[in-house]
Amino acid sequence: MTGTVSRDDVWRHVVAELLAKGFTVTEISDAIGIHSEAIEAARQDLPTGASPLRALPYVDRAAHRASGQPGAVWFSDPGSSRVSALWFVCPCGCGAVSRITVGMEHKPHMAGPSWRWNGSTNEPTLHPSVHQRDCGWHGWLRDGYWERC
C-alpha cells in the first residue's frame, strides 16, 4: 500500500470485513458504536463482479441471507444422503440468491440439474459450471473462488 490512509478508510474496511464474515449490522453497531447507516454505507465496499471472487462460507443461514454478499455460500447439512442444498448469492453482484442441489463426491441422480461437490464448505469445488439464467452470469466454483467463464 502507498499513500495515506484516513481513519474513515480504516473503519470502512473493518466494517466491510465484519459484514463479509457474517456479522449483522446490529451486532457491528453494538460492538463498535457506529451508526447503522454508516455500516450500510460500508456494505458498498464489498467486492462485486470481481473474478475470481471468494465464495465466503456462512455457518448461519439467516446471516447468509442478510449479508447479500456476492459469492457468499451456505450449505445445508448433507446428512446420510450426502446431498446438500447450496444457497449462494450471485457472484455478479445482481443480488439474486439461488439454490442448487449438490452431492458430496457424487452427482445426485434427480430430475432437475445437480452438481458434484468436493464436500468442502470452506473451499468448495463444483462440477459442472454454474449458469445463472436471469442475469447471464456463467462460471465455475473452484477451491472456494468463483471464476467467470
Ligand SMILES: [Zn+2]
Ligand atoms: Zn447475477
